[in-house]
Amino acid sequence: MAPWNPALPHSPLQKLAGLAHRASTLASRILTGLVWPYVDLLIRGWLAKVFFVRGLIGILDFPGALAAARYEYPMRFMSSVAATHVGTWLEVACASLLALGLMTRYAALPLLVISIGIQFAYQPFDSQLFWIALFGWYVVVGAGPLSLDHLVRGGLRESALPLVPRLIRASTIIRARFGPLYLSVLRIWLGCALLIAATAPPAATAEAGALASGFPLDVALRVPHALALAAGLLLLVGLGTRYAAVTSMLALFADSMVDPRATDALYLLMILSILAIHGAGPLSLDRLIRSWLERWMPDRDSRDPRALQGLPRVVIVGAGFGGISCALALRGTRAAVTLIDRTNFHLFQPLLYQVATAALSPGDIATPTRPVFRESFGTQVLLGTVTGIDTQSRSIIVGDQIIGYDYLVLATGATHSYFGKEEWAALAPGLKSIEDATEIRRRILMAFERAEATADAARRAALLTFLIVGGGPTGVELAGAIAELSKLGMRREFRSFDPRDTRIILVQSAPRLLPSFPESLAQHARRALERLGVEVCLNSKVDHVDAEGVLVDGRRIEARTVLWAAGVKASPAAQWLKVEADRAGRIKVGADLGVPGLANVFAVGDTAASAGWNGNLVPGLAPAAKQQGRYAARRIHAAIHGAAPLAPFRYRHLGSLATIGRKSAVVDFGIVRLWGAPAWWLWGVVHIGFLLGVRNRLATMINWFWAYLRLGGGIRLITGRPA
Numbered sequence: 001m002a003p004w005n006p007a008l009p010h011s012p013l014q015k016l017a018g019l020a021h022r023a024s025t026l027a028s029r030i031l032t033g034l035v036w037p038y039v040d041l042l043i044r045g046w047l048a049k050v051f052f053v054r055g056l057i058g059i060l061d062f063p064g065a066l067a068a069a070r071y072e073y074p075m076r077f078m079s080s081v082a083a084t085h086v087g088t089w090l091e092v093a094c095a096s097l098l099a100l101g102l103m104t105r106y107a108a109l110p111l112l113v114i115s116i117g118i119q120f121a122y123q124p125f126d127s128q129l130f131w132i133a134l135f136g137w138y139v140v141v142g143a144g145p146l147s148l149d150h151l152v153r154g155g156l157r158e159s160a161l162p163l164v165p166r167l168i169r170a171s172t173i174i175r176a177r178f179g180p181l182y183l184s185v186l187r188i189w190l191g192c193a194l195l196i197a198a199t200a201p202p203a204a205t206a207e208a209g210a211l212a213s214g215f216p217l218d219v220a221l222r223v224p225h226a227l228a229l230a231a232g233l234l235l236l237v238g239l240g241t242r243y244a245a246v247t248s249m250l251a252l253f254a255d256s257m258v259d260p261r262a263t264d265a266l267y268l269l270m271i272l273s274i275l276a277i278h279g280a281g282p283l284s285l286d287r288l289i290r291s292w293l294e295r296w297m298p299d300r301d302s303r304d305p306r307a308l309q310g311l312p313r314v315v316i317v318g319a320g321f322g323g324i325s326c327a328l329a330l331r332g333t334r335a336a337v338t339l340i341d342r343t344n345f346h347l348f349q350p351l352l353y354q355v356a357t358a359a360l361s362p363g364d365i366a367t368p369t370r371p372v373f374r375e376s377f378g379t380q381v382l383l384g385t386v387t388g389i390d391t392q393s394r395s396i397i398v399g400d401q402i403i404g405y406d407y408l409v410l411a412t413g414a415t416h417s418y419f420g421k422e423e424w425a426a427l428a429p430g431l432k433s434i435e436d437a438t439e440i441r442r443r444i445l446m447a448f449e450r451a452e453a454t455a456d457a458a459r460r461a462a463l464l465t466f467l468i469v470g471g472g473p474t475g476v477e478l479a480g481a482i483a484e485l486s487k488l489g490m491r492r493e494f495r496s497f498d499p500r501d502t503r504i505i506l507v508q509s510a511p512r513l514l515p516s517f518p519e520s521l522a523q524h525a526r527r528a529l530e531r532l533g534v535e536v537c538l539n540s541k542v543d544h545v546d547a548e549g550v551l552v553d554g555r556r557i558e559a560r561t562v563l564w565a566a567g568v569k570a571s572p573a574a575q576w577l578k579v580e581a582d583r584a585g586r587i588k589v590g591a592d593l594g595v596p597g598l599a600n601v602f603a604v605g606d607t608a609a610s611a612g613w614n615g616n617l618v619p620g621l622a623p624a625a626k627q628q629g630r631y632a633a634r635r636i637h638a639a640i641h642g643a644a645p646l647a648p649f650r651y652r653h654l655g656s657l658a659t660i661g662r663k664s665a666v667v668d669f670g671i672v673r674l675w676g677a678p679a680w681w682l683w684g685v686v687h688i689g690f691l692l693g694v695r696n697r698l699a700t701m702i703n704w705f706w707a708y709l710r711l712g713g714g715i716r717l718i719t720g721r722p723a
Helices: 012-060 060-074 080-100 104-119 128-143 148-155 164-199 202-207 207-213 225-237 241-258 261-276 285-296 322-329 349-356 434-453 457-463 474-488 519-531 573-577 624-643 677-690 694-709
Strands: 313-317 336-339 345-347 364-367 379-382 386-391 395-398 400-405 407-410 415-416 463-467 503-507 534-537 544-545 549-552 555-558 561-562 566-569 601-603 656-660 664-668 673-676
Touching: 012 060, 012 080, 012 104, 080 104, 104 128, 128 164, 128 261, 148 164, 164 225, 164 261, 202 322, 225 241, 241 261, 261 415, 285 573, 313 322, 322 336, 322 407, 322 624, 345 555, 349 434, 349 474, 386 573, 407 624, 434 457, 457 463, 457 555, 463 474, 463 549, 463 555, 474 503, 474 519, 474 534, 474 656, 519 534, 519 656, 519 664, 519 673, 534 573, 601 624, 656 677, 664 677
Parallel strands: 313 336, 313 407, 336 379, 407 601, 463 503, 463 561, 503 534
Antiparallel strands: 345 364, 386 395, 395 400, 415 566, 544 549, 549 555, 656 664, 664 673
């Protein structure tokens, strides 16, 4: 049998085996990467709760703890009183560390010793056997990703602290060498317990003292006989371990719903969840089968160079919402994917205004792209700027490099549109990038600093006048955030003026704010802005912008800080392809998001003008770009695997949201419309949920909450230099 090459035709059996192998690999990564951190946190939390309560009861009821000390704390080298004190406080301290995931191995080891002492020197119970098994797991493997150990491990490994780097490296070696072996031991131990419970009479298991001390037979007897027999055999030999564990979990979960002795069953669920997530370990038939499959059918994510040879080449330009959603959706496709972007991070643009108004740090809304695809060997991330596309040779020009493609997805986004007045760009910056946000932040904060330093009242008034052009969501959010910053965030910080005297003007050419929202919500937004002191100018047109101010409908307004939120235009992707574009420069795509006249070329997000919203143009929103990116990935997947073509793209509108300051927002879900404080809370939850990465969600949530409690604050750093 020849080694597997995905580009060559194979028999149905080989294709089925390859599909099963890829599905198993993907499931393993999902379980260990997404599910295990939370399961680990729950297990540690439960064990910590049990021993913290035990220790606390021992401290409060010292005579009772003293009576049991000779059994529970068999410390022959100290008196019973001293052993009781040490044991109870050790339980409280180690349980606290275990819950935090701090020094987890060293916290689990004393609890493991105490559990062994109670089980074999005092009274045997199934719960104590499970304690031993679980604490042994944490001594060998350590805590999962949601722990303090995981956060500080990298820094401690390279620190100058005495012995600490060596301990960290020793822990890494123990985890790598003995963790898989312990997993096999855990599986065999549980398999034996289920087999004994299924084959031996209940009376015999009850009388077998040594056997009962070493195996959780009482809990195993609650598993249905046929399932215990089948699962015990499978777990013993390590065949179909994940399926056997999940099936047993489902049966045991149903049993624990009606059985009052449910606590021990919860411990068995914990052991089964470890096996379901991490698999069988090295001493198993599962590992032998997997080794054979990896030899003959190397997975495209296995870092085997053979796996990428001859695969279709998919190139995605742009790592925004559309591009990164497309790349993520293609991880299970038999293709070599290349993701190209000018930056090395994915930016959550809806929160850029929070960076611009010093509420958040740039790192809170930007996630490095490479770590997102760290486990996807079939996806390559390239940093570079695309300067042209040759559709004849199917290649992309990135600097002095030429990259070929079989499928091309353009997700290059949009930039500011000054409607032919490009000279205004330097005077009225827009908000599309991190650089834009930090420049706007610099201008806003410098205006306050210069106002503090000047004695000229007219100059100070001009410095404290902020004019925003455009009444869409970005303009409304900017105006509200600047008003909150000046009226709440900078209280009592200046001596020459009162920041509450700041003047914020919002200029909108349309007859109302938020044209994409219903009229009623637009009125709510306007009233919320006016309560914050924002001057809203509707049906107003900007005639001229210079360094001193703005001309609005022939009226001169002295404003040293002018911000642009009035319009956008697409990237030059249509010019690269030499295809038809609309007035905003977006490529007019077909119903399948394909570029007319060009095979296997797709455009998504702000790059595309798609009529996929019941015949209307799809809005330039993050959810729309993500839906289009995933749809393009499904089209490519269907083409590569010979599946039936998909139905035309249809945009599912999930709603529109805009916030005004720290306690008001407007939300439109079609039938459901919200405004005020409820809408503000919903807006916050939605935006945190859309952030990429747990760290960004936590950092943003903490910064928001802290700033909310302190009435402002934020990241008020003046960086960069004037242009």
